[in-house]
Every structure is written in structure tokens, then in C-alpha cells.
Amino acid sequence: MTDAADPDLFEWRRHSLRRNRLQMIDGHLAQNVRGQEDGASVRVREAGYWGFAAGPEGSPRAQLLDQAQRNARAMARFGPRPATPLPGGRWHGEQPATGRPPLDAAQAVQRLQALHAWCTQRFPGLRSVRFLLGDELHAKQLQTGRGAESQAAIRRAVLVVTFVAEADDGRAVELPLFLSCKGSMADLELDPEALAAQLDELHGHVQAKRHAVPARGGQQTVVLAPALAGMLAHEAMGHPCEADSVLGGAITAGLLGQAIASPLVSMTDVAHTWQGQEAMMPVYVDDEGVPAVDAPLIDRGVLTGFMHSRETAQALGQAPTGSARAYGPTDEPLIRMRNTVIHPGERKLADMIAEVDDGYLLSHTANGQADATTEFMFGITLGYEIRHGRLGRAIRDTTVSGSALKVLRDVDAVSDDMYWTAAGYCGKKQPMIVSMGGPALRTRAHLGGE
Amino acid sequence: MADVWSTDAAAPALDEARLADVAAQALAALHAAGADAAQASVTRRRLTELQINHNHASLLRSTERHTLALAGLWGGRKATQELPTLLWHAGAPDAQRLAAAAAALRHDAAGAPRDEAHAFSAGQVAWHRRGPQRPDTGLLADAAQALLDFRATHTPTVMLEEAGARHHRVESCLATSGGSLLQVAQGWYEVDAFGFAAEPALAGAAPAISSFNAASGQGDTLDAARLPEAFGIGDMCRELARSTRTTSYAARFGGPGEAAVVLSPLAVSTLLGWLLDQIGDLALLAGTSPYRAAVGQVVASPLLTLDSRFDAPGLAPQSADGFVAAPLRVLDAGRLGALTPSLYGSRKLGLAHVPVAAGWQLAPGRTPLAELLAAVPRGALVGRLSMGRPAANGDFSGVIKNSFLIDGGTVGAALSETMISGNVAAMLRAVSAASAERRDTGLWCMPWLRVDGLHFS
Numbered sequence: 023m024t025d026a027a028d029p030d031l032f033e034w035r036r037h038s039l040r041r042n043r044l045q046m047i048d049g050h051l052a053q054n055v056r057g058q059e060d061g062a063s064v065r066v067r068e069a070g071y072w073g074f075a076a077g078p079e080g081s082p083r084a085q086l087l088d089q090a091q092r093n094a095r096a097m098a099r100f101g102p103r104p105a106t107p108l109p110g111g112r113w114h115g116e117q118p119a120t121g122r123p124p125l126d127a128a129q130a131v132q133r134l135q136a137l138h139a140w141c142t143q144r145f146p147g148l149r150s151v152r153f154l155l156g157d158e159l160h161a162k163q164l165q166t167g168r169g170a171e172s173q174a175a176i177r178r179a180v181l182v183v184t185f186v187a188e189a190d191d192g193r194a195v196e197l198p199l200f201l202s203c204k205g206s207m208a209d210l211e212l213d214p215e216a217l218a219a220q221l222d223e224l225h226g227h228v229q230a231k232r233h234a235v236p237a238r239g240g241q242q243t244v245v246l247a248p249a250l251a252g253m254l255a256h257e258a259m260g261h262p263c264e265a266d267s268v269l270g271g272a273i274t275a276g277l278l279g280q281a282i283a284s285p286l287v288s289m290t291d292v293a294h295t296w297q298g299q300e301a302m303m304p305v306y307v308d309d310e311g312v313p314a315v316d317a318p319l320i321d322r323g324v325l326t327g328f329m330h331s332r333e334t335a336q337a338l339g340q341a342p343t344g345s346a347r348a349y350g351p352t353d354e355p356l357i358r359m360r361n362t363v364i365h366p367g368e369r370k371l372a373d374m375i376a377e378v379d380d381g382y383l384l385s386h387t388a389n390g391q392a393d394a395t396t397e398f399m400f401g402i403t404l405g406y407e408i409r410h411g412r413l414g415r416a417i418r419d420t421t422v423s424g425s426a427l428k429v430l431r432d433v434d435a436v437s438d439d440m441y442w443t444a445a446g447y448c449g450k451k452q453p454m455i456v457s458m459g460g461p462a463l464r465t466r467a468h469l470g471g472e
Numbered sequence: 473m474a475d476v477w478s479t480d481a482a483a484p485a486l487d488e489a490r491l492a493d494v495a496a497q498a499l500a501a502l503h504a505a506g507a508d509a510a511q512a513s514v515t516r517r518r519l520t521e522l523q524i525n526h527n528h529a530s531l532l533r534s535t536e537r538h539t540l541a542l543a544g545l546w547g548g549r550k551a552t553q554e555l556p557t558l559l560w561h562a563g564a565p566d567a568q569r570l571a572a573a574a575a576a577l578r579h580d581a582a583g584a585p586r587d588e589a590h591a592f593s594a595g596q597v598a599w600h601r602r603g604p605q606r607p608d609t610g611l612l613a614d615a616a617q618a619l620l621d622f623r624a625t626h627t628p629t630v631m632l633e634e635a636g637a638r639h640h641r642v643e644s645c646l647a648t649s650g651g652s653l654l655q656v657a658q659g660w661y662e663v664d665a666f667g668f669a670a671e672p673a674l675a676g677a678a679p680a681i682s683s684f685n686a687a688s689g690q691g692d693t694l695d696a697a698r699l700p701e702a703f704g705i706g707d708m709c710r711e712l713a714r715s716t717r718t719t720s721y722a723a724r725f726g727g728p729g730e731a732a733v734v735l736s737p738l739a740v741s742t743l744l745g746w747l748l749d750q751i752g753d754l755a756l757l758a759g760t761s762p763y764r765a766a767v768g769q770v771v772a773s774p775l776l777t778l779d780s781r782f783d784a785p786g787l788a789p790q791s792a793d794g795f796v797a798a799p800l801r802v803l804d805a806g807r808l809g810a811l812t813p814s815l816y817g818s819r820k821l822g823l824a825h826v827p828v829a830a831g832w833q834l835a836p837g838r839t840p841l842a843e844l845l846a847a848v849p850r851g852a853l854v855g856r857l858s859m860g861r862p863a864a865n866g867d868f869s870g871v872i873k874n875s876f877l878i879d880g881g882t883v884g885a886a887l888s889e890t891m892i893s894g895n896v897a898a899m900l901r902a903v904s905a906a907s908a909e910r911r912d913t914g915l916w917c918m919p920w921l922r923v924d925g926l927h928f929s
Contacts, residue, residue: 047757050820051584057554061537072531078538079556093532099613100529127551128583135585150758186760186864193865194760239728239869239891239929270526270633271670273681352519352535391858393683394633394668397889399871401860419863421891423871451634470859470869470891472927 031067031108032167034083035309036060037351042127042207043156046134049142054127061351062086068094070103076352108332110342112170113307113314119159119175120300121205130155133212137183140214145225149194150186155179157206158455160349162309170311176303178444178455179203179210183221185228197228197403198388200445202457204302227385227404230416237405237417237471243381244422244467245374245408248441250387250400251364251460255289256448257390258398258426260362260458263291263319263327264345264450265334272394273427274325282325283430287463289320291329292361293344301361302444302457307344309355314344319362320430331357349452356451364460367436371462374435376411382469383408384422389446396426402469417471424467437462491516491645492653498542498570499647505574507544507649511592511794515539515644520607522616524635527623529616532609543592544577550590551580589819593794594650600788603659603692607639614696615663622700627669627709629716633684635665637694640786646794654794660786660914664688665705669712682715682886685856685874687738689913690786703913704737711855711874718888721928724877725850728929732851733892734844734878737911737918739854744778744832744918746862746896751802751810752828753817760864762897763808771808773903775921777835778803784831785914791827800828806901833917837906841920844905846881848922852890853883862896869893892926899923 038060045053060079064086065072073094075086125133134153141151157179164172179202186196199220203209211217246254261267262274269275274282283289293314294304305314310332317329328338331346334357346355375383386404400422407414442459491514498512516538523531543552555573615637623630641659646652666686670679689703700706722728735743747763755761763771780800782789789797793815801809810826818825837844845853852875859870871891877884907920 047754048759049585050587050589050757051550052753052757052816053552054550054580054584055552055554056580058556059537059539059554060556063535071529074531074533074535076533076535078536081536089534093534096609096613097529097532100617103528126583127580131583131585150760152758186758189865193762194758196760196864236893239893239927240722266525267633271631271668271679271681273679276679352537354531354533387860389860393858393873394670395681395683395888397683397871399858399860403860418867419860419869420893421859421869421871423858423889423891425889468889468891468929470871470893470929472893 030167033065033310034062034165035348036062036163038161039158039350041156041158044130044134046138046153048150049138051131054131056127059351063351064090065354066090066094069098070105071097073097074354106336108336110168110310110312110332112166112168112311113172114170115172117174117304117306119161119177121177122208124157124206125208130207137212137214141221145185147187148185149188152184154182155207164307164309164311166311168311170307172307172311174307176305176455177205178303179205179207180445181210181212183224185224187228187232189232195228195231197224197231197386199224200443202443202445204444227416231404234416234418237382237420237469239469239471241466242469243378244465244469245378245381245383246463246465247383247385248437248439248460248462249443250384251463252362252441252443252458253387253390253400254398254426254463255362255364255460256359256456256458257392257400258396259289259319259430260291260359261392262396263329264357265328265330265338266357268328269334269337273396277325280325281323282427283320283323284433285323286367286433286436287320287430288322288365290363290365291317291319291359292363296361296363302442303361303455305344305347305360308346309348310346312342312344312346314360317343317345329357329359331355347454349454353452358450358454359448359456361457361459363458364463366438366440366461369435369437371437371439374437374462374464375408375413378408379410381408382406382417383413397423398426399423421470422467429465429467432465433463435464491643492647492655495645495647498540499649501570501574502542502544502577503649504571505578507546507578509545509592509649511543511646511648513541513644513646515642518641519638520609520612521636521638522612524616524619524632527620527632529620542573542577544574544581545590546578546581548586548588548590549581549584550587551577551584553577553580589816591815591819592648592650593652593815594648596652596654596794596796598790598796599655600790601657603785604639604661605641605657605659611661611694611696612637612639615694615699618696618699619665622706623709627713629669629671629713630667630709631670632665632667635667638662648794652794654790654796656788656790658786658788660690660692661694662688662690662786663694663699663703663705665708667712669716671716680716682712683873685712691914692785704911715874715886718886719877720888721852721877721890724879728927730925731928732848732922732924733926734848734851734853735921735923736853736855737920739857740834740918740921741916742857743896743899744834746866747900751812753814755864756811756813756817756821762865763811766808767811769808770806772803772806772900774806775837775903775906776803776806776900777801779833780828781831781833781917782829787829787831787915789829791829795827797827797829800826831915834919836908836910836919838908839905841907841909844907844920844922845878845883848878848881851878852876852887853878866895866897868896891929893929894926
């Protein structure tokens with residue numbers, strides 16, 4: 023297959039990425055785009071250095087291999103590096119994308135038009151209604167020098183509904199709702215009647231935001247709704263548990279085996295199956311040909327492991343987890359999360375709220391960032407005051423932050439319900455589709471405000 | 473060294489006529505499929521990248537991507553499709569594939585609503601050629617080595633988590649049925665560095681770690697000797713190195729309160745990004761822009777004059793919808809000069825079409841940075857804003873990262889767990905000083921700005 027110096031460290035990947043995206047603003051179709059990117063790549067490792075070459079579909083493998091080898095050899099300029107053999111299994115098989123036959127553009131437009139008509143009739147007071155509908159399919163064929171041969175595909179679809187209302191002072195107030203699923207747009211629920219309860223709820227929230235008050239800045243008791251716990255799992259502890267970050271000196275590096283969170287908190291980066299069901303972003307094999315396995319990160323408060331590529335597994339003396347993935351045809355594999363989840367507890371969300379005398383329920387988030395220090399931040403697009411155990415006024419858009427270690431240590435209640443989403447992208451040099459999930463958590467965190 | 477470091481596989485240069493020929497044949501295929509108007513854009517992107525991971529050079533990457541983007545209008549119904557293309561491998565455009573793509577596009581458009589605002593550019597003809605057309609991989613290696621040497625010598629506690637030196641080459645041709653022909657052949661170099669600083673753990677304690685930060689820039693060439701100080705990379709490393717021990721604003725000043733911020737150029741670019749979003753398509757079409765009727769009005773401090781730099785290294789003065797983007801002054805001493813809807817947005821809303829590309833620069837002020845900082849009695853020098861997207865009305869709150877306390881005009885300890893909140897539109901109006909110094913990353917060039925009255929918590 024290869025004349026690379028170390029045939030064990032050779033990967034050839036054929037990769038197709040297909041994306042569809044429609045944007046409708048107040049009934050006007052502002053975007054209607056189908057995209058396709060096909061390519062092939064070779065990665066080799068020689069004398070401790072990596073070489074990578076990628077070209078359009080049809081690029082001869084020998085040409086890519088030649089370029090990748092010359093790239094790796096050229097790196098010898100930077101001096102000798104250990105060329106230790108890397109651990110890792112090999113996966114043989116096929117993981118086809120599942121779901122209904124995809125919608126064509128006309129069918130997708132029809133569904134958005136129906137949704138728009140329904141929303142404008144039901145909610146005539148809104149200033150603007152926007153929809154962003156998209157899906158993407160990643161199909162990869164992989165062969166490695168170690169003997170892995172696989173064809174794997176994952177697909178996800180996203181609908182973002184944004185309602186814009188007018189505040190008392192005339193300013194625009196908006197609130198997005200993110201819906202996602204495994205599969206294509208055809209697998210998303212797009213029937214207005216079936217979505218009625220969620221759209222009614224979104225409308226109720228945006229009406230509440232018209233009269234929203236600023237949050238009180240500073241440390242607060244917060245109930246993070248299930249939609250936020252997955253973000254906490256991903257941003258706050260997921261990234262610091264990626265072994266490349268650990269090798270780089272992330273604060274988790276010296277904490278393995280130590281209690282870092284409340285005993286109520288357990289967390290896993292799920293490879294493909296969660297509680298007997300296939301996860302939203304199932305990964306059976308990664309882009310190094312390694313069989314993907316779950317990475318238990320926190321077990322009842324104790325830091326138990328990291329997510330690995332072959333290289334980081336060797337460096338830390340642990341087993342690979344099949345976490346090395348590339349986003350596009352010209353990208354090299356990096357350690358990426360797959361389906362990161364905080365495990366559910368035993369409490370009821372309503373009881374967790376009722377027990378708070380003075381605090382906030384944080385319900386929706388649109389984005390988040392993590393730091394090497396485990397300090398995180400999420401943008402909060404929907405939250406409510408909690409006063410004497412009852413929900414009060416909506417709060418204006420704000421930001422919640424804290425040290426993940428402190429916030430997870432302060433968790434004193436975990437709900438028994440779960441929320442999964444695959445709506446966002448993870449950003450780490452390359453984008454990546456991931457899913458995240460969790461229950462509601464009650465803890466203390468820093469809220470931006472007056 | 474360059475001869476030893478020659479890794480670039482033979483890659484035939486694409487002559488411009490060939491690209492234009494592919495675009496013309498794609499247009500012909502769309503017309504044959506009955507399109508009333510059409511646009512075809514052919515692009516070839518090549519990248520040579522030397523990566524540093526965890527303070528070591530680790531990977532050299534060569535990639536090439538081809539894209540053919542087709543857009544067509546049938547009776548006011550529009551669809552767009554981006555395809556990979558083997559047109560160059562085949563030696564000539566593949567007529568069968570072009571016809572199939574045009575037919576698929578027609579099918580997509582048939583399901584789209586009729587919208588008379590859809591249109592393509594006409595009569596735009598330009599040729600943009602700039603920068604090094606082939607990578608000098610020896611230069612990339614020198615640049616990477618310069619970064620590694622600087623870190624090891626001057627900021628040894630910094631961990632360069634990801635860094636790299638790259639050469640980009642883009643060749644493209646955009647043609648429309650209205651006679652537009654926009655051609656680009658440009659190459660440029662880019663350097664970036666992303667990392668944090670860590671000091672070894674004392675006995676029984678966790679290691680002291682700074683926040684992440686990143687710096688990057690692009691240019692027509694790379695000067696390895698000057699590189700670590702270019703684009704703010706050296707400053708970033710030094711700031712990381714002195715940020716491993718932190719304090720909170722509340723701990724120093726006894727609780728939340730109002731104070732001033734001095735925004736770094738990176739934070740200024742975040743602030744201006746919100747403004748640019750508000751005068752663009754989405755906010756205008758959704759009716760959420762606070763600036764919809766504000767052209768000619770003062771919307772920002774008189775210290776703010778914001779100009780385009782659409783012709784900077786790595787940029788082409790062309791808009792995404794196929795227009796030559798002329799130099800543009802968005803803010804003139806705080807007065808809003810224009811809205812920037814696309815052709816579609818302008819036709820939809822009855823506004824003037826103002827083509828924009830990437831690249832912006834804010835005029836420098838007259839106050840030396842040291843003087844500007846010395847005049848702040850209490851506040852923070854803000855390196856980076858970490859936050860959710862500001863609300864449509866400009867309200868925001870965010871964590872200030874890579875930031876330092878200012879107390880009595882002196883920049884002191886690094887800050888942690890400190891948030892500021894306010895309103896972006898109000899901040900733009902409240903800018904009270906701009907530094908004479910600017911940071912130039914190629915893509916943008918910004919001074920430091922002082923803004924008072926932010927709420928700290």
C-alpha cells in the first residue's frame with residue numbers, strides 16, 4: 023500500500039462533505055445553497071514528524087503520498103524527534119448514514135414557507151421571523167497502514183427559528199430556538215402543528231423578554247437548564263480533557279484520579295451509543311482508523327480520563343479512544359469531542375427551582391467558550407429570576423462564567439431529565455459537528471449584569 | 473536553505489484564460505438550461521502550512537481545493553450550488569457534468585419563491601493580481617523557527633498550543649451573464665499563534681495558568697527577523713507570561729462598580745464587528761438594525777473614522793455578490809457614511825447598493841498609548857472580549873480576558889473572573905480617547921480606545 027518509512031503511520035482518506043443551507047427572512051428566501059466538497063488526502067509520519075497532502079477528488083494516491091512524504095522529511099530541519107511506535111487498533115467495516123431520503127431544495131422551501139405562514143398567522147405581533155435550515159453529510163473512506171479499512175458517514179440537520187419582537191422602548195428583542203437531529207432535513211420535525219408547542223413557548227419567552235430586566239452582576243445561585251448542561255460539559259470540562267490540551271499543560275493535567283467535582287457529577291464523551299441508543303453524532307471509527315470507544319471523563323466527581331489520538335495516547339501511556347477527526351477533505355485529524363454528556367441525576371427540575379430563594383434560571387444559550395484555566399463563559403439568551411422559589415421576570419441577554427472546577431464542585435442538585443443537541447459547531451482550528459447533552463444543574467456562577 | 477526545503481510538488485499554473493473559459497462554459501450551460509441570468513465562479517485554493525503544536529514544529533501540510541459555484545435565476549427564482557470540480561484534471565471543462573449541474577440548479581430554483589430582488593452584477597470587470605504566487609517553504613520554516621526561538625528565549629513559560637506559518641494562493645474567476653468578469657490571482661503569507669502561559673505547580677498547589685490568547689496577521693512576505701514582534705505576537709506572549717497570577721476587579725476595588733476600559737485593538741475589532749453587522753444584510757432585512765435610518769447622522773464618537781482596506785494583503789477588492797468594492801468610509805468622525813446591503817438587500821429594501829469586501833482600518837488618535845493609560849484612574853486594559861453575540865439593541869455582557877487592572881493610571885495585575893456589561897452602540901459613542909499607535913494585522917488596523925462608564929462585576 024505504501025512505501026512510507028513507517029507503514030504503520032500511513033492514512034489515506036477519501037472524504038465527501040455535503041452541506042445544504044436555506045435562510046428565510048420574513049418569508050423571503052435570502053439563501054438557497056447546496057454545497058459539495060470532495061477530496062482525498064494522505065498523512066504519513068516519518069522520524070517523528072507528520073506530513074500531510076490533500077487534493078481534489080481523483081487526485082492520484084501516489085502523488086499525494088509523495089507530497090506527504092516529502093513534507094514529513096522536510097521537517098527534519100527542526101531536529102531529531104522521537105519516532106516511538108504509536109498504539110491503536112484497526113477498524114474494518116461500514117457505518118452508513120441513517121435517516122430518511124434527503125429533501126430536495128424545493129421540498130425544503132415548501133416546508134419553510136408553511137412554517138412562516140403558520141407563524142405569521144399565529145403570532146401577528148412579531149416584528150420579524152427568521153428560519154435557518156441546513157444539514158450536512160460527512161462521508162469518509164479510510165485505509166491505514168495498520169490495516170484499518172472503513173467507510174463511515176454521519177449526518178446532522180439543524181433548524182434555527184428566531185422570533186424578533188419590539189421592547190417597550192422600541193428596540194428589537196430577539197430569541198432563537200435551536201432544533202437539531204441526526205440525519206438530514208427530512209428527519210427534522212418541520213410540521214408547524216407538530217412544532218406548535220415549542221413555537222408557542224418561544225413566543226411566550228420573547229414576549230417576556232420585551233419587559234426583561236438586567237440581571238444582577240456577580241456570583242449567583244443559578245439553575246442551568248438541561249440545554250446549558252451539555253454546553254457546560256463540552257466547553258468547561260470537555261476541552262480541558264482533550265489529551266492534546268492536557269499535553270499542552272491544561273490544568274487537568276495534574277488532576278487525574280482526584281476529586282474535581284461534586285459527587286453528583288459524572289461525565290462521558292460517548293463514542294456512539296448512550297444508554298442503548300445510538301448517539302446523535304455516532305463515531306464508530308476515527309480518522310486514524312482506530313475503533314472509537316467511550317471516554318469516561320468524570321466518575322462521581324473524580325477525573326478519570328481523557329480523549330485521545332494515537333499520538334497523545336502514546337505520550338500519556340493510555341489507550342486511544344478513537345477521538346481524532348478531520349472536518350473537511352483537506353483537514354488533518356485532531357482530537358475532537360463526539361457526544362459529550364453530563365449524566366442525569368435524580369431530582370426534578372421544578373423542585374430544584376422551588377428550593378432557590380434568590381437566584382436565576384438560565385434556559386437558553388447561543389454560544390460558549392472555554393479556557394485553559396477551565397474558566398468558561400456562555401452567552402445567555404433566555405433566563406428568569408427566581409425569587410422565593412418561583413420564576414419571576416425575564417432577564418436581558420447576559421453572560422455566565424466561572425471556573426468549571428468551582429462550578430462543578432458547587433453542584434448540589436442534578437435533575438433526572440436530559441436534553442441533547444447537535445445544533446452547533448465546535449471550533450478548534452477546524453470546525454466540527456458534535457453533540458452534547460445533560461440534565462439541569464444547580465450551582466453558583468458569575469452572572470454579568472448591573 | 474530554500475533549495476533543501478523545496479517540497480512543493482509540481483503544480484501547473486492555471487492561466488487566467490483557462491479559468492475564464494471554465495466560467496464562460498458554466499454560464500453557457502446555465503443558459504442552455506433556460507436561466508434568465510446566471511453567475512459562475514471558479515476557484516482554486518492552495519495552502520502550504522507549517523504547524524507548531526505544543527512548542528514543537530510538528531506537521532507540514534499541502535492542500536488544494538477546487539470549487540465551482542453556480543447561481544441561476546429562472547423567472548425570479550434563484551438557487552445556488554457549490555461543486556467540487558475535476559475540470560482541470562480532465563484537461564477541459566466536462567460538458568456533461570456542467571449540464572447536469574445546471575439542470576439540478578434549475579430544479580432547485582423551481583421550488584424557490586419568486587423574488588424580483590434577486591439579480592446578478594453586470595458590467596463589473598477587474599483583474600486583481602497581488603503577492604507571492606508560489607510558496608517559499610524555506611520562509612515558512614524560518615518564520616516557525618523564529619517563533620519557537622522567541623518563545624524559548626523571551627517567554628519560556630508560554631505554551632504555543634497551536635501556531636503556524638502559511639502560504640495561501642487563490643486563483644478565481646467570477647463571470648455573470650451581465651458581462652461581469654472579476655479575476656483574482658493572489659498569494660500571501662499568514663502567521664498565527666495561539667497559546668497560554670503556565671508556571672510549574674508549587675508543592676501541593678495547582679499550576680498557575682493564564683488564559684488563552686491568539687494573535688495573527690498576513691502580508692505579502694514574511695520577515696522572520698521581525699516576525700515575533702509583528703501582528704502583536706510578541707506582545708501577546710509577554711502578556712501571557714505575566715498573566716499566570718491574577719486578581720479580580722471586585723477583590724481590588726471592593727465590589728462591582730463603574731469604571732473605564734482601554735480596549736486593545738483586538739477588542740476594538742470585536743466592537744466594530746457588531747457595527748458592521750448592523751449595517752449589513754441580515755440586520756437590515758430583519759428590521760433589527762438601530763442604524764437603518766441613521767446614514768449621515770452621528771452614531772459614534774468624533775474620534776472614530778472607519779475606512780475600508782479592501783486591497784490589503786490576502787484580500788481582494790470584490791464583494792461576495794460580484795462587484796468591485798471601491799474604498800469606503802463607514803464612519804467619518806463618528807458620522808455614519810453608508811449602509812452596506814448586498815445587491816439583494818438593496819433591491820429588497822430600496823437602499824443604495826454599497827459593495828463591501830473584508831478589511832477595515834480605524835484612524836489613529838493623537839494620544840500616545842502610555843499617556844492614554846496613565847489618564848485612567850480606575851478600570852481595565854482589555855485584551856479580549858469573551859461573550860455571546862450582543863443583543864440586537866447592542867446590550868452585552870462579557871468576560872474580559874487577557875486583561876489587566878488599571879489603578880491610578882498604572883497597569884497592574886492580570887484580571888480573572890471579571891465581567892463588564894454595557895451597550896455596544898453606547899460604547900461607540902462614549903469613546904473618549906484613541907491611541908496614536910495602531911496594531912496592523914493586514915486584515916485590520918486598529919488603535920487602542922478608551923471608553924468610560926462600563927459596569928464591572
